Amino acid sequence: MTRWGMVIDLDRCVGCNACTVACKIENGTPPDHYWTRVYTEEAGTFPDVKTTYVPALCNHCADAPCVTVCPTGASHQRADGIVLVDQHKCIGCRACMMACPYSNRFYLRDGVLETGYHGERTEFEDAKWRFFTEGTVTKCTFCAHRVDGGLEPACVVTCPTEARVFGDLEDPESRASALIRERGGVQPLPEMGTNPSVYYVEGR
Amino acid sequence: MAEQAPAARRLLVGGNQFLIGYQLQREWAWLIATAFFLGKVGAGLFVISFFADFRLGALVGLLVVGVGKTTAHLLYLGKPLRFLRAVVRWRTSWISRGIIAMALFCVLGAVYVAPYVHVGVPHGIAQGFGVAAVVLAFPVMFYDGFVLKASRGIPFWSTYLMPVLMLFYATLGGITATLALETLAGEVTARRLEWAEIGLLLANVALIGLYVLSAQLRGAASELAATLLTRERMGRVFLGAIAVGLGGTFVLAAVSVAAHDSATLAVAAVTDVVGHFFVFFAILRVGVHAPIRPLPLRAARGEAVA
Numbered sequence: 001m002t003r004w005g006m007v008i009d010l011d012r013c014v015g016c017n018a019c020t021v022a023c024k025i026e027n028g029t030p031p032d033h034y035w036t037r038v039y040t041e042e043a044g045t046f047p048d049v050k051t052t053y054v055p056a057l058c059n060h061c062a063d064a065p066c067v068t069v070c071p072t073g074a075s076h077q078r079a080d081g082i083v084l085v086d087q088h089k090c091i092g093c094r095a096c097m098m099a100c101p102y103s104n105r106f107y108l109r110d111g112v113l114e115t116g117y118h119g120e121r122t123e124f125e126d127a128k129w130r131f132f133t134e135g136t137v138t139k140c141t142f143c144a145h146r147v148d149g150g151l152e153p154a155c156v157v158t159c160p161t162e163a164r165v166f167g168d169l170e171d172p173e174s175r176a177s178a179l180i181r182e183r184g185g186v187q188p189l190p191e192m193g194t195n196p197s198v199y200y201v202e203g204r
Numbered sequence: 205m206a207e208q209a210p211a212a213r214r215l216l217v218g219g220n221q222f223l224i225g226y227q228l229q230r231e232w233a234w235l236i237a238t239a240f241f242l243g244k245v246g247a248g249l250f251v252i253s254f255f256a257d258f259r260l261g262a263l264v265g266l267l268v269v270g271v272g273k274t275t276a277h278l279l280y281l282g283k284p285l286r287f288l289r290a291v292v293r294w295r296t297s298w299i300s301r302g303i304i305a306m307a308l309f310c311v312l313g314a315v316y317v318a319p320y321v322h323v324g325v326p327h328g329i330a331q332g333f334g335v336a337a338v339v340l341a342f343p344v345m346f347y348d349g350f351v352l353k354a355s356r357g358i359p360f361w362s363t364y365l366m367p368v369l370m371l372f373y374a375t376l377g378g379i380t381a382t383l384a385l386e387t388l389a390g391e392v393t394a395r396r397l398e399w400a401e402i403g404l405l406l407a408n409v410a411l412i413g414l415y416v417l418s419a420q421l422r423g424a425a426s427e428l429a430a431t432l433l434t435r436e437r438m439g440r441v442f443l444g445a446i447a448v449g450l451g452g453t454f455v456l457a458a459v460s461v462a463a464h465d466s467a468t469l470a471v472a473a474v475t476d477v478v479g480h481f482f483v484f485f486a487i488l489r490v491g492v493h494a495p496i497r498p499l500p501l502r503a504a505r506g507e508a509v510a
Contacts, residue, residue, distance in 0.1 A: 032220060041224040041497060054224060056496055065356045071290040071299035091290055092282015094231045095299055098355035103227050103493045107282070135282025188496045191423070192356055 003062070003081040004142055005169035005197035006156070007179045008055050012163035015040065015053035019155035019164065023057075026143060026154035028128020031117055033106045035140035036155050052202070055164065057155065058083065058104040058140035059188060059196030066096035066105065074136075081169075081197055082142045090136035097137060101192040105139045108132055169197060215428060216492070226428055229358060229491040237485040239276035240348045242268050243306070244370060245477070247344035248378020249385075250313060252397065254338050259320035260389055261382045262334070266317060269344060270310040298354055302347035305340050312337035345374035358491040359422040360429035365415045372411055376404040377480050380453070384473030387466045398461045398469075405454045412446065412483070425494035432490040442486035449479010 167176030185199030217225035246268030253261025316334035349367030419430035
């Protein structure tokens with residue numbers, strides 16, 4: 001059984017946010033919706049200061065609390081582990097946003113799709129935004145439409161430093177599994193018991 | 205001049221700041237607090253009125269849940285016309301379970317109060333439906349607590365103390381509302397409940413204290429939420445609600461018991477209801493998401509971490 005996952009190498013990420021832009025172009029997300037983004041983490045005090053860039057996205061958790069709390073079944077998990085939201089079933093109760101420990105869900109407020117980024121909607125926005133419904137919750141899909149076609153997610157292919165590695169976590173031979181094994185991949189907030197499909201590696 | 209310690213709210217980051225940090229939830233506020241409040245008080249009022257054989261109270265409780273709570277929920281939903289879909293995931297979702305319990309409670313409760321509004325239902329049958337409605341009123345009283353318990357993203361809420369707190373507050377609200385309605389209606393069947401109210405006020409003080417004090421056991425985000433609740437952002441609202449809702453009501457209820465004074469009881473009902481609403485409103489508003497990477501509060505405050 002396939003379980004899609006991602007390994008993010010924090011030593012490679014330079015914080016360019018190319019993944020953030022690639023995601024917006026691929027999925028045409030509305031204003032203020034960043035399905036993936038790069039957090040800046042600063043640690044230490046002058047002069048010993050270190051900045052780490054931490055890309056974040058939906059973790060497509062194996063034990064996804066957002067799926068459990070959803071009263072309608074709009075939030076669901078495919079057999080390959082990808083967690084999706086059915087825009088036609090979502091009632092906008094936002095319980096999933098409270099359940100997600102990673103703040104990776106976004107609510108489409110009324111009116112957000114009426115105008116484009118720069119006033120009148122463009123043809124691009126018309127084409128992309130037909131997949132969105134105001135009053136519902138959206139999130140990263142792991143680019144399921146690309147994965148189903150044998151491609152990798154847009155954020156992965158666009159990363160200039162190859163900080164993101166996508167693969168089957170159930171396949172011990174995949175590059176993602178090897179990275180987790182060899183470099184001690186850690187899941188975000190493991191104490192939440194969600195078993196995320198996104199791992200971070202750092203410290204060569 | 206010594207550097208002033210940063211206020212706890214400065215540790216919070218906005219969703220689009222792209223910074224690792226604690227994030228305040230901004231989605232559940234007035235309408236959800238209102239829905240939770242009306243569900244607890246309405247179902248509590250129905251249960252207490254049933255045992256006090258006070259049909260007017262049962263009718264009002266039913267309306268508070270069936271009309272008040274339902275309306276607040278529908279106003280909140282992004283897609284209210286799809287609300288019927290919310291019953292399908294009862295195996296895992298407390299929202300589904302709560303809605304089913306609410307719907308059944310309203311139907312069964314309506315049969316119970318039917319004779320009171322001159323609808324021909326035999327007394328025995330109405331009483332039987334009343335018992336069933338009371339059984340279903342209990343989940344209506346506490347299911348919101350399980351909804352919050354299931355919100356793993358907000359560790360401050362995610363505790364089994366939450367449904368217990370909801371149940372106790374619902375019972376207290378039910379007793380207060382029953383006593384107030386009886387006073388207005390000129391009935392006295394539930395006067396003995398004044399003592400129960402005083403006991404519940406003390407129990408709720410202990411439960412709220414336990415809930416806030418146990419916050420640090422649930423991690424740094426929960427600890428920060430407790431700080432926001434008691435000292436900063438919502439401190440005045442929360443502590444004011446405790447002082448008015450529990451402290452003020454306790455004094456007024458004690459005076460009412462001693463003096464058998466209905467006017468004092470009516471004021472106590474108001475203080476209890478106001479305090480009840482704002483306690484849970486404040487708890488909702490200080491829900492904090494943890495950072496995706498460990499960020500100890502001391503480090504976030506710029507203090508040395510061993």
